Amino acid sequence: MIYKFIKRMLEQDNYDSVQDMRNKIDVFYSVTPARLTEPEYKELNDILNTKQSNTVTPG
Secondary structure (H helix, E strand, C coil), X not given: CHHHHHHHHHHCCCCCCHHHXXXXXXXXXXXXCCCCXXXXXXXXXXXXXHHHHHCCCCC
């Protein structure tokens, strides 16, 4: 359930920052019992990595 919620947030760019979302994902993965499986955790981080690499820094 939490996986679908976070994935939807990422798809809709409904978050403050990539680092903030990464911290949230880390917490959900590290709690006992884990709220995310390892494949879900990896997929969400891959999405974040893609979004972070697509972010243009104004200069």
